[in-house]
Amino acid sequence: MRRFFCITVVAMMTMALMITGCAKKEAAKEPVKLGVAGPHSGDLASYGIPTVRAAELAVKEINATGGILGRPVELLVEDDVCKPEVATNTATKLVSDGAVVVLGHICSGATKAALGIYNDARIIVMSPSATNPDLTQSGDYPNFFRTIASDDMQAMLGVKFTVNKLGAKKVAVIHDKGDYGKGYAEFAKKYLDEMEGAEAVLFEGITPGAVDYSAIVQKIAKSGAEAVIYGGYHPEASKIVTQMRKKQMNTFFVSDDGVKDVTFIKVAGEFAEGVYASGPMDVSDLPMYKSAVEAHKAQYGEDPGAFFKEGYAATLALLNAIQKAGSTEYTAVEKVLRSEYVDTPVGSISFDAKGDAIGVGFSMYKVVNGEYVEQK
Secondary structure, eight states, X not given: OHHHHHHHHHHHHHHHHHHHHHHHHHHHTOOEEEEEEEOOSXXXXXXXXXXXXXXXXXXXXXXXXXXXXXXXXXXXXXXXXXXXXXXXXXXXXHHHTTOSEEEOOOSHHHHHHHHHHXXXXXXXXXXXXXXXXXXXXXXXXTTEEESSOOHHHHHHHHHHIIIIISOOOEEEEEEOXXXXXXXXXXXHHHHHHHSTTOEEEEEEEOOTTOSOXXXXXXXXXXXXXXXXXXXXXHHHHHHHHHHHHHTTOOOEEEEOTTTOSHHXXXXXXXXXXXXXXXXXXXXXXXXXXXXXHHHHHHHHSSOOOTTXXXXXXXXXXXXXXXXXXXXXXXXXXXXXXXXXXXXXXXXXXEEOTTSBEETOOEEEEEEETTEEEEOO
């Protein structure tokens, strides 16, 4: 009886060890889940889809070489349509599905709406495109990072270019009332007010999604503005520019990276010619940028769109930080992001104490023969 008991105990222990070993083996195969949030449908999908593709390409390469921490990387892609009220549901879904870090969101308003949910869940978020200064400068979102410069820098560039390069002293500042567009416009007005000899002759918001913007076009004309500085996205900008040009108004039109997209040129057509818009610095000479673009062409048969390289850079920065931290734990990953540089398609970057990328900036571009051309 005693011998039988001993045999039974040994068998049970062996089985328990086998089960534990299997569990550990299965746990080792658990994927590292990377959330990807942004507009993947609707008017602003051209801003979100390039980031999804950037993540797909970067993760494909990483998984081919063994993944992160010996585990495969899995993408959880969720559409927020660039709307704050949808973005909160998107964030909740990603948290419940087990995302350990999030790439996105794309629009500043949607990003701001979602950040509290991620912060409560101790999840780091990195946007390739959300440029509202408060996202990093307010200190309210310690879990937020971005691979693009902020709108105060972009607005300063727009104002200096408009006044010093174009020679326009009277400027109408228009915005779409959103976190991104209005924030950019407020900085533009502030810098105009501080600049000797320059004047903001009009500061006004429009309603996004309207069919007719003739009222604001008429106000611009009456203000005597020599230039318009617009804060917002391409759907509204294309309509305003089109109506201005049809009324024979040759007023300079200067905008932001929400307009520097091929979709603006396609929609505005011939009326896009001569429009200025700022966007991330040209890094097309960098080997990693060239490699990423070639991979995109091979996979999708076309050139990448807006924020592709910033999305690729954010993917690499997040996964590199997890690998170097040896963990997906929040504090460990955050420490690596703020202390070490990583090579990306936008250059070698790290992040300051606020979460802004060190090593990125903006340039001004002009639509010439249907393409954006950098202005030196």
